[in-house]
Amino acid sequence: MLREYALLADGERGAVVGPQGDIVWLCAPRWDSEAVFTSLIGGAGHYTVSPVGRHVWGGYYEDGSMIWHNRWVTDSGIIECRDALAFPGDPRHVVLLRRIHAIDGANSVTIDMEPHAGYGTHPLEDLHRHRGIWTGRSGGIHMRWTGGHDARPRHRRHALHGEIHLEAGQHHDLVLELSDQRLPDDPADADTAWTTTEAAWRAAVPTFDNVLAPRDTRRSYAVLRGLTSSGGGMVAAATTSLPERAEAGRNYDYRYVWIRDQCYAGQAVAAAGSHPLLDDAVSFVGDRLLEHGDQLAPAYTTTGAAVPDQRHLGLRGYPGGYDIVGNWVNQQFQLDAFGEALLLFAAAARHERLDTNGWRAAEAAAGAINHRWTEPDAGIWEIDNRAWTHSRLTAVAGLRAIAAVHPAPAQGADWLRLADRITADTTTHALHRDGHWQRSPDDPALDAALLLPALRGAVASDDPRTVATLNAYLHDLTRDGFAYRFRHDNRPLQDAEGSFLLCGFLVALSLDQQHQPVQAQAWYERTRAACGPPQLFSEEYDPHQHQMRGNLPQAFVHALMIEASARLAH
Secondary structure, three states: OHHHOEEEEOOOOEEEEOOOOEEEEEEOOOOOOOEEEOHHHOOOOEEEEEEOOOEEEEEEEOOOOOOEEEEEEEOOEEEEEEEEEOOOOEOOEEEEEEEEEEEEOOEEEEEEEEOOHHHHOEOEEEEEEEOOEEEEEEOOEEEEEEOOOOOEEEOOOOEEEEEEEEOOOOEEEEEEEEEOOOOOOOOOOHHHHHHHHHHHHHHHOOOOOOOOOHHHHHHHHHHHHHOEOOOOOEOOOOOEOOOOOOOOOOOOEOOOEEHHHHHHHHHHHHHHOOOHHHHHHHHHHHHHHHHHHHHOOOEEOOOOOEOOOOEEOOOOOOOOOOOEEOOHHHHOOOOHHHHHHHHHHHHHHHOOOOOHHHHHHHHHHHHHHHHHOOOOEOOOOOOOOEOOHHHHHHHHHHHHHHHHHOOOHHHHHHHHHHHHHHHHHHHHHHEOOOOOEOOEOOEOOOOHHHHHHHHHOOOOOOOHHHHHHHHHHHHHHEEOOEEOOOOOOOOOHHHHOOEEHHHHHHHHHHHHHOOOHHHHHHHHHHHHOOOOOOOOOOOEEEOOOOEEEOOOOOHHHHHHHHHHHHHHHO
8 A cells, every 4th residue: 555655765766665675666767767676566676675474564764864664573573674775866876775673582584686677677687796796787777786695596597585584683784786877896885875874864854943843844854855856856756657546547657847846845945944945946947947938848857858758668557557657748838837936936035045047037937927828728737728717826926926026126016017917817707706716717616726826925815815715615625624626527526536635735824824723723734644654645645545646755745744834833
């Protein structure tokens, strides 16, 4: 079950590890590279450290880090496997650390290491052992494995298998190195890598003493930092093709940087303070705007390249899902991305973190809105092209925010006039007869995204349109403390899709903005509990089965958790 999976991440890639100590997903060398371990979506390849005999599982992250402990209580005692990707990550060189520790009593574990690069198409080849260190290749990936000196080849030398016995208090290190180029001459030293990783995580994650839930906020910040590459780009999630609803066709590849999601993360961090992930967001989004202007794509790879076209791999897929890589977002225009970029830049300016290039990028985003705001766009949910109300009002919010901090009053006044013009047009064509915003001029329905304009300052919090929209949304699109995006059809909300966790945090923020702190905190607590033991959020949550749905961890949910934790505290 997804709720039992943890993520190891170093900024450049991530490894998904299950409750049996099985690493079932790892792309190398980058997030969007082909997977070396693909069993999560029905392909070949895994790396498993699992206790011998009967056991009961538990697990936890070390505070403020992406260092994970699988913990098993066995018939003979307690044993843990401490896992991490060496942090900060090297863009070309994967170092995966596993430390097996007999906490109480003597215990044994089995080890299976079976890389299959190319999403499971390339088995391990050229396997050799020299001075207890295994080397080999899997497709274009070079492999070196230290600590498995007693392992033996199996499956025609395409895999390695071994068993390790430890007395109480003993530990044993395994270090797996992967690269698409020749590996360094000297193997990675486990003790040095662990010490460096521990120190780097301590330095990377703020304490967040002044938020509502400091420890959980540190957890979410660590997740976002783990998803953020050295170039500043933050992937939307670590995985692909995990279904939002079994056999419903909603399976997507989220291993790319969505401009909107990165802006959410930057704004969320800014709400809590001037922290490095704000600078990363400004840098990556600004560079894309300066490069592409009003042709800004909704998403990019972490290197700033175009997202590849969507295709199938020919695998079984995760149960109830498919086997998709690439994303059709590469063909879309999303107006709200420009508004979110301006909101991000304004947040940075308020912290005095916007440099000359940032202001140039802000002018490019405002110019794009001026040029393209009348065009239909794909919208926040990437459904079809319409004059989405949320998109236009997000553009308004961005214009108002950047005008408020611009050093030149005349330029700010021009942007405010444009914002007023878009607001007037949207009010004329997309205000429901009941006084709330509707999804688009030709769609009178409600949408959770319509809570965002007031939160971002497109219209005032006490504006009748704001109040009416929130009240109507709470009545029509929430059930039992769970929030939904929009109504798909006449079925009960929970039958059409899972609760959207992003929306739950938006409700908490909206109620806080309306001076309803008790109700706001109730929504916040309900939503942040919708996860498994590793405290990772997926995109959706099934309130009937209490299961997570969709790719994980979903960055924008963790971002809104941080923002809600910061804003509700004040």
